[in-house]
Amino acid sequence: MNMKHTILIAALLAAPTVQASGGGESFAATQPKWKAECSSCHIAYPPKLLPAASWKTMMGSLDKHFGTDASLDAAATTEILAFLEKNASRRKPEPSAKPVLRFTETRWFQSEHDEVSARLWKDPRVKSPSNCAACHTKAENGDFNEHNIRLPR
Ligand code: HEC
Ligand code: HEC
Secondary structure (H helix, E strand, O other): OOHHHHHHHHHHHHOOOOOOOOOOOOOOOOOHHHHHHOOOOOOOOOHHHOEHHHHHHHHOOHHHEOOEOOOOOHHHHHHHHHHHHHOOEOOOOOOOOOOOOOHHHOHHHHHHOOOOOHHHHOOOOOOOOOOHHHOEOOHHHOOOOHHHEOOOO
């Protein structure tokens, strides 16, 4: 390889990688076991919505999961926890004695949604903020990009 080529390749390797999604954060990490086991009652909430400590606490108490029993065998629990921790939020957790389990109550979630009116959150087609797919049409694919939001009207 001559000198000119070597320099060209080095320049290409050094070029910053461009995000395909156009600004919005990516929540697209996926894993088959997680997708299968965590999407029967609500969409499989992306790992990036909570920090690792929160996932650890949640996966350690699936038998008491928000008033329901979502327990799994030990192997599945370990496999899913590893995926969640690896792709967890790196945002500094909010100061509190216990890890947050409901990301919909975090300041981050509330500020991303400050333009959603109280009336809309209670609309019968939305029911609750945890019902992501009521507005994010591609929530099931971990796509929360603003271009794929349709507010019920
Ligand atoms: C048997 C049904 C069921 C299964 C299975 C289940 N969940 Fe849930 N989950 C719930 C219910 C019910 C809530 C509370 C929903 C609400 O109050 O709006 C919830 C809430 C949550 C929340 C908090 C959402 C918020 O409002 O901030 C997270 C995070 C969550 N689940 C993660 C998981 C993970 C991870 C798994 C797989 C290991 C899982 N869930 C499997 C029933 C389930
Ligand atoms: C009532 C409709 C509605 C519901 C339900 C809803 N969202 Fe949103 N979401 C919005 C709107 C509106 C925005 C703001 C878009 C903007 O700023 O342009 C938004 C923004 C976001 C963003 C930031 C997107 C970006 O690219 O900056 C994320 C992430 C997000 N929502 C996640 C969720 C998750 C996860 C859930 C379910 C737990 C959810 N949302 C439920 C309406 C909703």
